[in-house]
Amino acid sequence: LRTDVVTVTPWLAPVVWEGTFNELLLDSIYKKKNITVAATVFAVGKYIMFLKDFLETADKHFFAGFRVDFYVFTDRLNEVPKVNMAAGRTLTVRSVPSSNRWQEISARRMELIQKLIEETLQNHVDYIFCLDVDSKFHGRWGTESLGGLVAVIHPGLDNRSRFPYERRPASRAYVAPGEGDFYYCGGAFGGLVQEVHQLAKTCRNNFEDDAKEGIEAAWQEESHLNRYMWINKPSKVLSPEYLWQDFKQRNPEVLLIRFSGVIKNYANIRPN
Ligand SMILES: CC(=O)N[C@H]1[C@@H](OP(=O)(O)OP(=O)(O)OC[C@H]2O[C@@H](n3ccc(=O)[nH]c3=O)[C@H](O)[C@@H]2O)O[C@H](CO)[C@H](O)[C@@H]1O
């Protein structure tokens, strides 16, 4: 039991923190359901350098003991590392075009996730998580994270007045002053395949319709995701244990860092 953190939202969705759940009990419940979880990760251009650590640590910590299908999207097919996955876990590589703008690479993930679900996942995968590649797992990420629509609270932003939502009303990602529940990160989200399909499709359409009018939201698809989550409340919220940042000192309420962004030199790895 945790009394030092908020563990439920005003719309009664759990906020998942270490110490709020029984992992053996949860695993036994989902084992009986015989679930399959998909995970997407994009490694375009120089971001391929993060893929090996991501996959090796994911195999160890991400839904260990469950069936997981990893989908890697890259433009560097022959640089994909050989990683041996545990039994029942698969790795599929898909080719994607490169871009000379990182903003576009990041935002286009929504379109590719939408299509992956439509073409491949619908009907045979239960849940999906979409994750940034420039990160590693350090602790358990498992069945406690499952829900219809799942968002992760951004680790760096706990001050409401500084939430970097898109503030221009002309954008379809607009969040008005006083609106917004949490600031969620673009680097990790998920849920039931059908719900994530709806999210990806909506964010993709809104991003593209904005682009036609010459607008790009402040934080690309992350801004659209935040707008979506304000309108369509997540049924489960994951604490910043589920996406920390290596450069940040651990806050006392974070008892366990499960997944964390590595320190990177943006100028060296991004195309622009
Ligand atoms: C931790 C977190 O929530 N990060 C979000 C944040 O910045 P970040 O600084 O974390 O963005 P980023 O540079 O990691 O890009 C997001 C992701 O796009 C992919 N990528 C990007 C550039 C590239 O050249 N090649 C490539 O493969 C890769 O999977 C990467 O992890 O804001 C971005 C939107 O602007 C995204 O919403 C990120 O998910």
Ligand SMILES: [Mn+2]
């Ligand atoms: Mn990132």
